Amino acid sequence: MRPELDQLVREGMAQHHVPGVAIGILHEGDEDIAAYGVTNIEHPLPVDADTLFQIASITKTITATIVMRLVERGALDLDAPVRRYIPEFRVRDEDAASRATLRHLVTHTGGWLGDCFADTGKGDDALAKYVAAMAQLEQLTPFGEIWHYSNSSFAVLGRLIELATAKTYEAATRELLFIPLGMTKSCFNADEAITHRVAAGHVIVDEQPKVARPWAFPRATTPVGGVIASVRDLLSYARFHLGDGRASNGARLLSVGSIELMRTRLAPADMGRGVGVAWFLREIGGVQVQYHGGAAIGQQGVLMLAPERKFAIAVQANSGRGGLLHQDITKWAFRTYLGVADPEPAHVRVPKSRRDELVGRYTAALSDVELRAGGDGSLTVRSISHNVLGIKPAPTDPAPARVAFIGEDRFVCLEGPLKDTKGEVLRDPTGSVQWIRAGGRVYRRADA
Numbered sequence: 001m002r003p004e005l006d007q008l009v010r011e012g013m014a015q016h017h018v019p020g021v022a023i024g025i026l027h028e029g030d031e032d033i034a035a036y037g038v039t040n041i042e043h044p045l046p047v048d049a050d051t052l053f054q055i056a057s058i059t060k061t062i063t064a065t066i067v068m069r070l071v072e073r074g075a076l077d078l079d080a081p082v083r084r085y086i087p088e089f090r091v092r093d094e095d096a097a098s099r100a101t102l103r104h105l106v107t108h109t110g111g112w113l114g115d116c117f118a119d120t121g122k123g124d125d126a127l128a129k130y131v132a133a134m135a136q137l138e139q140l141t142p143f144g145e146i147w148h149y150s151n152s153s154f155a156v157l158g159r160l161i162e163l164a165t166a167k168t169y170e171a172a173t174r175e176l177l178f179i180p181l182g183m184t185k186s187c188f189n190a191d192e193a194i195t196h197r198v199a200a201g202h203v204i205v206d207e208q209p210k211v212a213r214p215w216a217f218p219r220a221t222t223p224v225g226g227v228i229a230s231v232r233d234l235l236s237y238a239r240f241h242l243g244d245g246r247a248s249n250g251a252r253l254l255s256v257g258s259i260e261l262m263r264t265r266l267a268p269a270d271m272g273r274g275v276g277v278a279w280f281l282r283e284i285g286g287v288q289v290q291y292h293g294g295a296a297i298g299q300q301g302v303l304m305l306a307p308e309r310k311f312a313i314a315v316q317a318n319s320g321r322g323g324l325l326h327q328d329i330t331k332w333a334f335r336t337y338l339g340v341a342d343p344e345p346a347h348v349r350v351p352k353s354r355r356d357e358l359v360g361r362y363t364a365a366l367s368d369v370e371l372r373a374g375g376d377g378s379l380t381v382r383s384i385s386h387n388v389l390g391i392k393p394a395p396t397d398p399a400p401a402r403v404a405f406i407g408e409d410r411f412v413c414l415e416g417p418l419k420d421t422k423g424e425v426l427r428d429p430t431g432s433v434q435w436i437r438a439g440g441r442v443y444r445r446a447d448a
Contacts, residue, residue: 005332009036012328017209018319019202020047023329024231026242026312027337031235039318040200042211050185050230052198053316054216056294058303059227060154061262062237063169064106064278066161066176068258075164078103078277085160090135096143102160104144105153106277107267113137114150115365115441117389119218124168127159130220140442141435146426147269149440151224154278158223169223180247181240183233190215193228199318201298203395204417209319212298213392225294231314234303238312241290241305263290263307270437271410271422285340295323297391302326309338320395321417345406345422354408355379358425362436362443369423369436369443372400379403381413381423 009021013036020037038044039051070076082089082100091097091112104110116137120129134152141148158169165172170188178186187193202209217225229237240247241262245254265274265281273282279290284306291304300322305312313333315326335341355373362369368384380400387394398417405411409425423438436443 002336005034005329005336008328008332009034009325012325013037016319016321016324017202017204017207018317018322018325019044019209020051020199021315021317021322021325021329022047022049022051022053022231024049024235024238024312024314025333025337026235026238026310028310033231033235035231039197040211041202041209042200045197047199047318048197049232050197052185052187052193052196052228052230053301053318054199054201054225054294054296054299055227055229055234055301055303055316056225056296056299057151058234058292058294058301059223059225061241061278061292061303062173062177062227063154063157063161063223064262065241065254066173067102067106067157068254068262068277069176070161070164072255072258076102076160078106082156082160085163086131086156089131089156091137091139092135093139093143096139099143102157103266105150105157107147107275108150108153108269109144109147109267110150110153111141111143111146111148112139112150112152113365114140114148114152115388116152116155117217117221120220122219126218126220127155127162127169127223130155131159140444146435146442147267147275148437148442151221154224155220161223173227177237177253180249180251180253181236182248183229183236186227186229186233188222188226188228189219198228199299199316201296201320202318203298203320203391203393205393205396207396210393212320212395214297214389216297217389225296231316234314234316235312238303238305238314242307242310242312263288270440271424284334284342285338287334287338287340293323293326295320297389300326302330304330304334306334306338311337324417324419327420345412347404347406348408350405350408352377355405357433358436361446363446364441364443366441368446369438370400371403371436379411381411381418383418 022035033049035047120126201212203212262277269275293302301316370382382400401413401416401418413421426435428434
């Protein structure tokens with residue numbers, strides 16, 4: 001790796017409290033991997049190219065790739081109702097449950113509660129139990145109308161894979177993707193990972209990293225965010241998605257049309273980006289980019305691809321603030337290798353009345369967001385975690401951060417761990433503020 005990246009990484013690790021990081025870059029066929037720091041501050045081993053990290057929600061693109069393989073076999077149909085395959089499928093809103101298709105699942109547009117991490121045990125029936133329990137999930141936004149991130153939808157996709165293959169999700173994924181792509185170290189649980197060099201997650205408590213426990217999400221959320229992989233394996237996966245649907249040995253896994261559909265904008269997401277078949281889509285300096293991030297318990301990473309330029313970058317970090325580091329790394333990589341960058345959003349002035357109507361508390365499953373007005377006309381945002389997974393030690397909530405408006409109903413955080421997090425206001429038909437959408441989550445006004 002280049003010296004300027006080495007300096008950026010080492011300074012960022014110290015600034016953001018990241019014990020270890022692995023970086024992989026593909027550019028016009030060449031592969032480069034660099035690793036820094038340690039796997040675990042309590043039992044340190046050097047991070048290397050084969051160290052396993054929890055890739056978290058990058059898993060969703062893997063789940064979607066398996067779905068597309070089954071679509072090509074005729075075992076699944078993106079436009080079929082979920083109830084064609086799971087007749088008993090329920091959420092609290094019967095209309096949403098009866099109309100939901102696989103396309104709604106892969107694009108996060110079902111509208112029901114997305115952040116459900118119910119523990120239904122470690123047995124092979126974990127996904128079946130999870131999907132049955134979804135009957136209790138409330139409808140947060142109108143079906144098919146407002147995009148918000150839906151982990152629960154990808155658990156349904158995992159169950160559909162099981163039904164279509166008559167195998168567990170894990171066995172189907174290994175057979176249909178990991179083995180053909182040579183992802184030899186990729187696995188799904190701590191029992192497998194413990195035999196390899198594996199990263200522990202770290203949370204930040206009083207500005208110090210601490211090993212996070214538990215190590216992983218419940219089994220039922222494996223199709224949502226449970227794949228464990230090295231950066232080397234992620235580059236093998238990226239190489240496939242940069243290509244034409246064939247594995248490195250020439251075996252065709254997907255048609256060119258399916259690969260292209262996965263990176264085609266099927267629905268609007270947030271902040272001007274779109275969503276294809278699981279992948280997020282946007283432009284950086286005129287270059288089309290497909291990407292997905294992931295946040296596990298004390299681990300964060302990202303995989304970004306620019307197919308037109310035969311470029312990909314994967315970054316994995318074992319810290320709850322790893323996203324701040326991988327953001328700096330990916331920005332550097334796009335400038336250095338592709339000569340493109342996102343323009344800094346221009347700050348705009350909004351009337352005091354517009355600012356004041358946002359003041360209040362907004363709630364979601366994983367955390368609340370509080371917007372406060374300052375006496376100097378400023379606005380600050382504070383995130384309050386619910387720690388629904390019972391993480392120990394509980395991470396310290398970040399301090400309130402100043403906010404600047406980048407549009408009439410859009411804002412960006414200017415400092416601290418929330419720096420560069422963008423949010424937008426969602427209004428009801430009367431124009432009243434009903435939700436805040438930030439980090440993909442929809443936060444409902446608490447006094448609504």
